[in-house]
Amino acid sequence: MVRGKSTKDKKRVAKKAESARGRRKKEGQAPTLQTQAPPVEALSRSTQRKAAGLSDGAWFEKLVAVQARLRAPDGCPWDREQTHASLRTYLIEEAYEVLEAMESGDDAKFAEEMGDLLLQIVFHSQIAKEEGRFAVAEVIREVHDKMVRRHPHVFGEKRAKDAAEVLRNWEQLKKEERAAKGGEGKKQESLMDGVSKALPAALEGFQLTRRAARIGFDWGNVEGVFEKLKEESRELQQELGADRAESKEKTKRAERRDAEDTEQRGKNKAEKSRRVEEEMGDLLFAAVNIARWLEIDPEIALKKANAKFAGRFQAMEARAAASGRKLADVPREEMERMWDEVKKVASEAGGKGR
Numbered sequence: 602m603v604r605g606k607s608t609k610d611k612k613r614v615a616k617k618a619e620s621a622r623g624r625r626k627k628e629g630q631a632p633t634l635q636t637q638a639p640p641v642e643a644l645s646r647s648t649q650r651k652a653a654g655l656s657d658g659a660w661f662e663k664l665v666a667v668q669a670r671l672r673a674p675d676g677c678p679w680d681r682e683q684t685h686a687s688l689r690t691y692l693i694e695e696a697y698e699v700l701e702a703m704e705s706g707d708d709a710k711f712a713e714e715m716g717d718l719l720l721q722i723v724f725h726s727q728i729a730k731e732e733g734r735f736a737v738a739e740v741i742r743e744v745h746d747k748m749v750r751r752h753p754h755v756f757g758e759k760r761a762k763d764a765a766e767v768l769r770n771w772e773q774l775k776k777e778e779r780a781a782k783g784g785e786g787k788k789q790e791s792l793m794d795g796v797s798k799a800l801p802a803a804l805e806g807f808q809l810t811r812r813a814a815r816i817g818f819d820w821g822n823v824e825g826v827f828e829k830l831k832e833e834s835r836e837l838q839q840e841l842g843a844d845r846a847e848s849k850e851k852t853k854r855a856e857r858r859d860a861e862d863t864e865q866r867g868k869n870k871a872e873k874s875r876r877v878e879e880e881m882g883d884l885l886f887a888a889v890n891i892a893r894w895l896e897i898d899p900e901i902a903l904k905k906a907n908a909k910f911a912g913r914f915q916a917m918e919a920r921a922a923a924s925g926r927k928l929a930d931v932p933r934e935e936m937e938r939m940w941d942e943v944k945k946v947a948s949e950a951g952g953k954g955r
Contacts (some may be wrong), residue, residue, distance in 0.1 A: 663738055668727045692721045805898040806889040823894040830887040837880040916943045
């Protein structure tokens with residue numbers, strides 16, 4: 602926490618800072634920022650009061666300047682070591698933390714996490730600027746122009762009667778933009794283009810099926826997707842059943858196997874694992890399709906289910922600890938009773954996963 606200073610002390614510090622800035626300017630170094638972090642306890646309300654006196658653009662410029670300072674030759678060693686590749690994990694983590702804060706209903710936390718996500722954009726832009734590729738101004742200009750261009754019903758003469766027509770126009774405009782950028786001699790345009798393969802698998806499946814549905818390649822109703830889910834479940838069970846039957850037969854012939862069988866058994870096991878994995882993937886894909894039909898983001902739904910399971914499991918651990926035991930030492934039957942009791946408590950509390 603920053604300690605308070607007298608007026609005399611502040612003037613002396615300011616004079617030293619001005620002198621240091623002069624030296625850096627002569628040496629070609631990045632200037633030292635004149636900002637100083639306020640006490641942590643005062644951040645929420647004091648920041649809001651100060652923000653009222655500065656425009657959004659001014660605050661954004663201050664953030665860009667902070668990141669540039671951190672990346673300067675005499676900046677932060679950690680920030681200076683980072684690359685686009687090393688920051689990938691943080692970009693994903695911050696996006697999920699924004700979602701978690703959004704669900705919490707805590708506006709201060711929500712604003713904080715969105716700031717952390719914004720910092721990632723500024724960070725990557727600063728690295729690109731240092732490499733002479735692009736600056737954050739180009740990032741902003743690109744998205745600004747795109748939003749204007751893809752909303753001709755707002756900024757132009759075109760009209761859209763509903764959200765569905767807006768989405769159709771959006772996809773058509775994207776297609777035209779890609780064609781203009783690609784030029785001639787490129788591979789044939791696909792509706793699946795533009796769905797990032799870096800997305801989490803559930804979200805990627807959600808986007809792929811949504812695009813296909815836009816041109817009518819879809820089930821007539823959600824019941825058809827449920828039937829597909831049952832079909833995929835049966836196929837997975839059949840594959841597992843065949844595997845168990847084959848295992849029993851192999852056990853009977855075990856004593857007759859020789860060294861040459863070992864390699865073939867390895868190949869058979871790998872092929873069996875591949876088929877089971879494929880069926881499991883089909884089952885999950887069908888579940889994602891149901892989520893799309895129900896207008897539910899499967900990634901967020903699964904995150905919530907994960908949190909609910911973790912919360913209930915932790916409640917079981919607390920119950921075991923209250924009885925002087927570790928949960929691992931509790932018999933399975935008692936664990937099942939604990940789980941049912943925890944679920945009942947959670948249900949009575951409003952189904953919040955505790």
